[in-house]
Amino acid sequence: MVGKTGDDGPEDFRDLHNALVNTESIGQFLREMAVMAARLVGSDLSCAMTMRSGGRPMTVACTDPVAEKVDAVQYELDHGPCLHAMRDGRMVKIEDTADKARWPEFERRAAAQGIRSCLALPLTSEGKRVGALNLYARRASAFGAEQARRAAAFAENASGVLTLAIRLASRAALIEQLRSSLVSRTVIDQALGIVMARERCTQARAFVILQTASQNSNVKLRDIATAIVTSVSGEPPQPPPEFGQHD
Numbered sequence: 001m002v003g004k005t006g007d008d009g010p011e012d013f014r015d016l017h018n019a020l021v022n023t024e025s026i027g028q029f030l031r032e033m034a035v036m037a038a039r040l041v042g043s044d045l046s047c048a049m050t051m052r053s054g055g056r057p058m059t060v061a062c063t064d065p066v067a068e069k070v071d072a073v074q075y076e077l078d079h080g081p082c083l084h085a086m087r088d089g090r091m092v093k094i095e096d097t098a099d100k101a102r103w104p105e106f107e108r109r110a111a112a113q114g115i116r117s118c119l120a121l122p123l124t125s126e127g128k129r130v131g132a133l134n135l136y137a138r139r140a141s142a143f144g145a146e147q148a149r150r151a152a153a154f155a156e157n158a159s160g161v162l163t164l165a166i167r168l169a170s171r172a173a174l175i176e177q178l179r180s181s182l183v184s185r186t187v188i189d190q191a192l193g194i195v196m197a198r199e200r201c202t203q204a205r206a207f208v209i210l211q212t213a214s215q216n217s218n219v220k221l222r223d224i225a226t227a228i229v230t231s232v233s234g235e236p237p238q239p240p241p242e243f244g245q246h247d
Contacts, residue, residue, distance in 0.1 A: 027060065027061065030049055030060050030061035031061040031062070031063075033049065033061065033158055033162075034047040034048060034049050034061045034062055034063050034067075034133075035047070035063055036154070037133055037135065037151070037154050037155075037158070038063050038135065040150055040151075040154050041119075041135055041143075041147050041150050041151045041154070042135075042137065042142060042143075042147050044137070044138055044139075045063075045135055045136065045137055045142070046062070046063050046064050046066050046067035046070075046115070046135070046136040046137075047062065047063045047067055047133070047134065047135050047136070048061065048062035048063070048067035048068055048070070048071045048082075048134045048136075049061045049062070049123070049131060049132070049133060049134065050071060050082045050083070050086060050131050050132045050134060051123075051130055051131035052086075052130060052131065056075075057074075057075050057082075057083060057086065057131075058075070059071040059072070060131070066113050066114065066115065066136065067134065067136055069113055070109075070110050070113055070115055070118075070134075070136055071134060073106055073109045073110065074106060077103070077105060077106055079103050079106060080103055080106045081093070081094055081103075081118045081119070081120035081134065082120040082132040082134040083132070084120070085120035085121055085122045085132040085133075085134075086120075086122055086123075086129055086130075086131055086132040087129070088122075089122045089124075089129050090122065091119070091120070091121050091122075091148065091151075091152060092118075092119070092120045092121075093117075093118065093119050093120075093143055093148070094107065094110075094117055094118040094119075095117055095140060095141050095143075096116055096117060096140035096141065097110045097111040097115060097116055097117065097118070097140075098111055098116065098140065110136070114138050115136045115137065115138065116137060116138060116139050116140040116142070117136075117137045117139065117140050117141055117142045117143055118134070118135065118136055118137070118143075119134075119135040119137075119142075119143040119147070119148065119151055120132050120133065120134045120135070121133045121151055121152060121155040122155070123155060123158060123159050123162055124159045124162075125159065125162055130162070131162075133151070133154070133155050133158065135151060184222045186237070187222055187225045187226050187229060187237045188210070188221060188222060188225045190225070190229045190237060191210060191224070191225035191226075191228040191229055192206045192207060192210065192225075193206075194228050194229065194232055195209055195210060195228065210224055210225060210228075225237075
């Protein structure tokens, strides 16, 4: 159980850091973050995380289906606490959805899901607002000063770890792109060698032959190369070792 913020602020950060290190994907990490937020702030809470994807908001993690449904209502209506927290960079609170005071239609539909109060906080990455942490409670006025303080401290710590998570995800994507490029280059080089031996030509001439075959058949150059290597070796080309592997 995560303790109070203030003295336990660093502990919150360590918990988030450990979750990031020990999870296998950014999606799993985001769900762990939602679960920790709900546990930290109060009892019987639902939590979801909204982030922008292609300029549009989407729920990237949630503790339960109710949180996801309440998020979806806001995306449909284009207003609500999570969207305003993300857009304005400020905490947004609804004391009681039964009042229908600020966003009547959203509050009516949230109440229909059993949600009586809401708290949303912005999440940032490198100074940019990238999402919102959305907390939903089944009783009115569930988010007092102490709960809001805990949520704000958690969101601040989460924003720092989120920046790291995004960097790691970007790095993983880059490594995969590089590895895919290396696989293609290796297969093409092998095919070039085979064509050079068959045609008794230079590497430049062999590449023209492969390129012409690719254009005439409307088949990717890598696929043409793979077919040539397979026809000679009797098996598909094998990928190079993973990055970081050593004999």
